[in-house]
Amino acid sequence: MKRIFSGIQPTGDIHLGNYVGAIRNWVYLTETYDCIYCVVDYHAITIAYEIEELKRRTLETALVLLACGLSPDKCKMFVQSHVREHTELAWIFNCVTPIGELERMTQFKDKSKQHRANINMGLMGYPVLQAADILIYKAGYVPVGEDQVQHVELTREVARKFNTRYGDIFPEPQVILSMAPKILGVDGSSKMSKSMNNYIGLLENSDTIWEKLRTAVTDVNRIRRKDPGDPSVCNIFTIHRAFSPDQTLLDIDNGCRTASIGCIDCKKTLFTNMMEELNPIRERAESLNNDIDYVIDVIKAGADKCRAIAEKTMDEVRTTIGVFV
C-alpha cells in the first residue's frame, strides 16, 4: 500500500481552513493509502509560543483530528516529539542541505518578516525537519496545499542529495495537491489563520460561528441589497463550494448575479449546510473531551507503531553514513 505522510501544527483552535483544506482530505485518503498523520509540535516551537499551552493544544489537535473522522484503525496518528528519530534524521539532513536552498524558501522569508526578533535556526531548518518527518517513513506521497509545495520539492532535493552522497535509501515523494477550495479568513483578504484572528473555529459555539459568518466580508462591490454581486470573488461563495450541494451553488450563483438574494440569506443557507457537517464533529469532540485517556492512548499507540518504522530507517541511515554503531 502506498504511504502518505502529513502533519499539522498544534497552534490551537483548528479552523474551517484546516478542515476543508487538509483534514477532510486526510480522512478520505485513509481509504486508499497507508496514512501517517502527525501533530508537529517541534515545528510549533520555531516561533514564540506559550509553554503552558503547547501540551494542551497538542492534545486538543489530536482530539479534533479524531473527531473529524480519523480512525486509529485506518491510520497512524501520533505526536512528532514522541518519535525522537525525526530530529536525529533532521540533523543528518542538515549536513546535506545547502543553506541557500533554505534561505530562498517563501515561508522562511515570510516568517522572518513576521518574527523579526526571533529569526532562529529552527525557523530556517523547518523544511529540513519536514523532510525528515516525511522521509523517515519513506513516504511516497504528501498531501499539501499549494503553499507547501515548495517544501515538498525541498524534501525531494534533500532525498536526492542524501542518496547521491550515501546511496539510494530515500524515495522522492510526490505531492498530492488538495483540490479543496481555498478558504480565506472572514476578512475576505488573507488566508484563514489563528494568527490573523480571521478564523472560524471548528469547535466554537454556533452563535459565535454565525456572528462571524454574518459579519464576514463578501463581494466588496456589492454595497446595497439591490446591487448584483459576483460569487467568483466572494469568499462566502468559496465556503459554499466546500459545504453546499451543486444545485444550491447554481441557485446562489444566479441569485447573487441577479440580486434576487441578499448576502444574509446566502450566509444563512451556508450556515445551515456547514453546521450539518460540523455538528457531528462537534458532538464527537465533546464526547472525546470526556474520555481524554482514549485520545492519549491513540497517540501513544500511534507513536509506538511509527517509532518501529523510524528506528528501522535510522539503523539503515546510521550504518550508511558511517557513524560507529
Ligand code: SF4
Ligand atoms: S449573495 Fe452570497 S455569493 Fe453573492 S456576494 Fe453575497 S455572500 Fe457573496
